[in-house]
Amino acid sequence: MNYEYLFKRAQELNITDIEVYTEVKEGLDISLFNGAVDKNVMYKTTGIALRGLYNGQMGYVSSENLADDKIDYLLERLIDKAKVLTLDEKSFIYEGSDSYPEVEERALTFTEVPTWEKIKLLQELETKIKEKDIRIASVANCMYRETKVTIEIRNSKGLYLTKTDGYCFIYASAVAKDESDVKSGSDYRIVKDLSEINLDRLAESIVKRAVGLLNATPVESKKYPIILENEVFADILGAFQSMFSGESLLKKLTLLKDKIGEQVANTNITIVDDPLCKEAHIQHSFDDEGVSCSRKEIISKGVFKTFLHNLKTANALNTQSTGNGFKASLNSPVGVRYTNLYVEKGYSSLEDMIKSVQEGLLITSVQGLHSGVNPISGDFSLQSSGYLIQNGVITKPVNLIVIAGNFLEMLKNVEEVGNDLVFTYQHIGCPSIKISALQVSGE
Amino acid sequence: MLSKEEAKLVLETCLETGGDFAEIFLEDTVQNDLELSGGKITKSNTSLIHGAGLRILRDDQEVYGYTNDTSLQGLLTLANSLKTGFNYEKLNISFDLEEVDLPNNHLAVINPLSLSNVDKIKYLQTVYETAKNYHESITQVIATIWEHNQIVTIYNTEGRIAKDERHHVRLTLNVVASKPGVMQTAHDSIGGNCGYELFDQRDLVAFAQDVAQSAVTMLEAEEMVGQMLPVVIHNGFGGVILHEACGHALEATSVAKGLSVFCGKLGEQIASPIVTAVDDGTLPNYWGSANIDDEGTPTRRNVLIENGILKSYFVDKRNARKMKCEITGSARRQSYRFSPTSRMTNTFFVNGNSTFEEIIKNTEYGFFAKRMGGGSVNPATGEFNFAVNEGYMIENGKITRPVRGATLVGNGADILKQIDMIANNLSTGHGMCGSLSGSIPADVGQPTIRVKKMTVGGRGGKK
Numbered sequence: 038m039n040y041e042y043l044f045k046r047a048q049e050l051n052i053t054d055i056e057v058y059t060e061v062k063e064g065l066d067i068s069l070f071n072g073a074v075d076k077n078v079m080y081k082t083t084g085i086a087l088r089g090l091y092n093g094q095m096g097y098v099s100s101e102n103l104a105d106d107k108i109d110y111l112l113e114r115l116i117d118k119a120k121v122l123t124l125d126e127k128s129f130i131y132e133g134s135d136s137y138p139e140v141e142e143r144a145l146t147f148t149e150v151p152t153w154e155k156i157k158l159l160q161e162l163e164t165k166i167k168e169k170d171i172r173i174a175s176v177a178n179c180m181y182r183e184t185k186v187t188i189e190i191r192n193s194k195g196l197y198l199t200k201t202d203g204y205c206f207i208y209a210s211a212v213a214k215d216e217s218d219v220k221s222g223s224d225y226r227i228v229k230d231l232s233e234i235n236l237d238r239l240a241e242s243i244v245k246r247a248v249g250l251l252n253a254t255p256v257e258s259k260k261y262p263i264i265l266e267n268e269v270f271a272d273i274l275g276a277f278q279s280m281f282s283g284e285s286l287l288k289k290l291t292l293l294k295d296k297i298g299e300q301v302a303n304t305n306i307t308i309v310d311d312p313l314c315k316e317a318h319i320q321h322s323f324d325d326e327g328v329s330c331s332r333k334e335i336i337s338k339g340v341f342k343t344f345l346h347n348l349k350t351a352n353a354l355n356t357q358s359t360g361n362g363f364k365a366s367l368n369s370p371v372g373v374r375y376t377n378l379y380v381e382k383g384y385s386s387l388e389d390m391i392k393s394v395q396e397g398l399l400i401t402s403v404q405g406l407h408s409g410v411n412p413i414s415g416d417f418s419l420q421s422s423g424y425l426i427q428n429g430v431i432t433k434p435v436n437l438i439v440i441a442g443n444f445l446e447m448l449k450n451v452e453e454v455g456n457d458l459v460f461t462y463q464h465i466g467c468p469s470i471k472i473s474a475l476q477v478s479g480e
Numbered sequence: 481m482l483s484k485e486e487a488k489l490v491l492e493t494c495l496e497t498g499g500d501f502a503e504i505f506l507e508d509t510v511q512n513d514l515e516l517s518g519g520k521i522t523k524s525n526t527s528l529i530h531g532a533g534l535r536i537l538r539d540d541q542e543v544y545g546y547t548n549d550t551s552l553q554g555l556l557t558l559a560n561s562l563k564t565g566f567n568y569e570k571l572n573i574s575f576d577l578e579e580v581d582l583p584n585n586h587l588a589v590i591n592p593l594s595l596s597n598v599d600k601i602k603y604l605q606t607v608y609e610t611a612k613n614y615h616e617s618i619t620q621v622i623a624t625i626w627e628h629n630q631i632v633t634i635y636n637t638e639g640r641i642a643k644d645e646r647h648h649v650r651l652t653l654n655v656v657a658s659k660p661g662v663m664q665t666a667h668d669s670i671g672g673n674c675g676y677e678l679f680d681q682r683d684l685v686a687f688a689q690d691v692a693q694s695a696v697t698m699l700e701a702e703e704m705v706g707q708m709l710p711v712v713i714h715n716g717f718g719g720v721i722l723h724e725a726c727g728h729a730l731e732a733t734s735v736a737k738g739l740s741v742f743c744g745k746l747g748e749q750i751a752s753p754i755v756t757a758v759d760d761g762t763l764p765n766y767w768g769s770a771n772i773d774d775e776g777t778p779t780r781r782n783v784l785i786e787n788g789i790l791k792s793y794f795v796d797k798r799n800a801r802k803m804k805c806e807i808t809g810s811a812r813r814q815s816y817r818f819s820p821t822s823r824m825t826n827t828f829f830v831n832g833n834s835t836f837e838e839i840i841k842n843t844e845y846g847f848f849a850k851r852m853g854g855g856s857v858n859p860a861t862g863e864f865n866f867a868v869n870e871g872y873m874i875e876n877g878k879i880t881r882p883v884r885g886a887t888l889v890g891n892g893a894d895i896l897k898q899i900d901m902i903a904n905n906l907s908t909g910h911g912m913c914g915s916l917s918g919s920i921p922a923d924v925g926q927p928t929i930r931v932k933k934m935t936v937g938g939r940g941g942k943k
Binding site for chain 2: 070073074075076077078079080081082083084096097098099100101102103107111114115117118119120121122123124125175177212219220221255258288289290292367368369370404405407408409411413414416418419420436437438439441442476477478479480
């Protein structure tokens with residue numbers, strides 16, 4: 038695309054500032070079924086998102102059609118959009134931060150591995166899963182996915198930034214069967230170098246999750262002490278993360294409104310947004326507006342410290358951008374999103390936490406996160422499965438129960454924080470935690 | 481736009497390594513979003529979605545690729561890298577491309593692309609103002625319009641060129657009511673494969689009042705006490721359970737792999753004899769309708785369950801080869817970025833013999849799920865869970881007090897057998913259905929039904 042013409046034409050049309058965000062994505066998506074390749078998809082796409090200020094309002098358009106003869110049409114649409122907006126909050130095109138943190142570059146070695154080797158890796162994983170336990174009836178899904186993304190931001194204020202990152206994702210789910218029951222379990226790994234994957238351990242975890250829940254039954258409805266396994270806690274935190282967003286605050290859709298400086302969680306809880314976290318899958322030097330990224334504690338020893346902001350929410354609320362201006366997708370406007378959101382790990386091992394429970398539940402999976410949680414009120418009600426713990430020992434698998442509570446109340450009732458921090462594919466990291474009690478509906 | 485000769489050249493290139501079928505899916509889409517929040521227009525976006533997906537099949541093996549370089553050169557480059565997925569002798573396949581002529585049964589009378597933003601915003605203002613002024617406890621109202629104007633052209637080595645123009649429009653209303661320490665949301669939407677005439681045909685004021693009333697009522701509700709009891713699920717969006725817990729298990733993607741609980745059950749009694757379920761992609765201007773599916777096959781009405789007996793699955797071209805059965809005209813995809821697969825269109829239980837009043841009157845003690853939220857299901861086991869956005873207790877054959885925070889939990893195959901009453905008030909609700917081939921508009925629907933027994937979760941103390 039002819040950027041020079043674009044900037045010039047924008048100026049002629051009275052678009053005071055304009056920015057082009059370009060995303061080039063390349064990838065591969067393979068899955069197996071019964072040893073054979075079931076899905077084999079390759080792609081390369083380029084898209085642009087334009088945003089520009091017209092009469093003080095920010096108009097957005099995006100396009101996957103990069104022909105130069107579309108430039109005029111796109112700018113006209115942008116103006117048409119800006120004309121109807123009646124936002125109070127001021128929007129900005131950013132001239133750039135004074136400095137940007139350095140991100141350690143890690144080579145994306147997977148892009149050099151031929152496709153057949155990736156297929157072979159999946160076949161090995163599938164075989165290992167089937168060999169681990171005779172109750173494994175099938176491997177329902179065994180997949181490899183890689184993406185490499187290059188982003189460029191250039192604007193009429195002279196900003197030009199670019200970054201390339203990517204990773205591959207290996208996932209499988211297995212179905213376990215015995216005389217009386219069928220259950221499934223899954224797990225995955227995210228790496229930049231395929232040699233980092235221990236296939237044996239991945240297979241073992243998948244099998245354990247499937248077989249372990251065979252013949253699970255509900256438990257009696259009442260309050261139980263609850264241990265949330267690390268990934269489960271991360272899933273729940275992810276469902277509620279919008280309560281930390283400056284956008285939610287602007288819309289008055291967060292329970293944390295007016296709570297800065299207040300104790301909102303137990304003192305053993307510290308929640309961090311760290312774009313540079315080395316244990317996370319991706320590091321960010323700048324956000325999608327070109328603002329420099331940095332680490333901040335959202336909840337520090339239980340005290341709520343800050344919302345996350347982009348330039349617009351920060352300005353409207355009279356504060357600074359925290360470098361959290363990100364787009365959900367190419368064609369969405371810059372919103373507010375965490376980078377690597379995690380709960381700082383504690384000292385207890387999962388085993389010790391289990392030992393400390395008289396009668397309680399270890400929750401290893403929750404379903405229905407898109408419907409069973411209300412990020413505005415903090416209420417959740419989630420179908421769950423896991424294990425019953427009696428006198429410090431796991432005694433039986435449990436399913437078809439619903440755990441229910443309120444997220445902030447739950448954070449106040451965290452008795453112990455585990456040392457097993459893990460980052461999920463959603464870039465959220467959590468250790469396992471022990472909660473004094475949650476309401477459980479079962480039988 | 482590709483000429484016939486260019487399309488043929490691309491398809492022939494795809495077949496060079498022994499493929500027995502190839503397809504080009506070309507898409508040009510204009511997507512518009514508008515949001516009215518807190519009295520202001522807070523969002524107004526346009527996206528041009530433009531690209532091509534190429535697919536090569538050999539028996540039931542598939543390779544797929546996509547690009548937004550839709551020039552002849554771009555497509556040939558993709559075809560050449562895709563064909564490396566097969567390494568066989570070239571088959572002797574010859575074809576000539578001919579355009580199929582199909583009537584448009586889903587015309588947009590007021591074309592979204594020719595209506596001004598100012599006119600579109602008027603619809604948002606109507607629902608916004610109505611909901612906002614409904615009650616003092618309403619603290620936040622967000623109204624949105626989503627439009628997806630899609631033109632698709634499909635070319636394949638069966639010699640077919642099929643085109644479809646689709647205009648999906650949807651107006652969604654979200655309402656928040658609150659009192660100190662408690663917030664309650666309610667939402668609903670109106671949508672179709674049509675133009676803005678849809679919003680003139682519907683009573684937007686009554687629609688907005690209904691959503692606002694739900695939030696206000698539920699704000700004062702007590703927490704649901706978790707228990708097992710008879711459950712009456714209301715019409716319209718209540719059909720989400722059929723969709724999630726049974727519909728997905730009838731899709732060839734899970735049946736062909738032997739992963740569905742309904743595998744090998746054609747002709748068998750899988751539901752209570754009063755149950756008949758249908759998927760119909762031909763219903764004029766319905767949200768899940770289209771003239772052709774995304775493989776270029778005309779859509780049709782498929783009876784899934786008739787008087788409790790399983791009659792049909794959802795089958796696409798590739799899975800038809802695995803399952804050795806007919807395609808059902810319901811292969812769909814979100815965009816050129818997805819290979820098509822068997823999906824639902826408009827899926828619903830047909831009317832029964834009871835009335836809504838009779839069902840309530842005949843329920844001594846139970847739960848009434850008036851407004852369903854979303855949910856999910858584990859396809860391997862059929863276990864599902866759904867949030868209830870508006871629920872009430874039924875006591876002595878009467879709807880009594882509202883309860884909040886209820887979740888329906890169960891197993892799809894069991895629930896089908898447990899349905900013991902069906903009313904005659906069929907209606908549908910509009911959802912976005914996410915699965916292997918992306919997120920697509922799908923209608924869910926049913927008359928009011930009663931399930932003999934079901935687990936309902938909640939936060940309330942023990943009864």
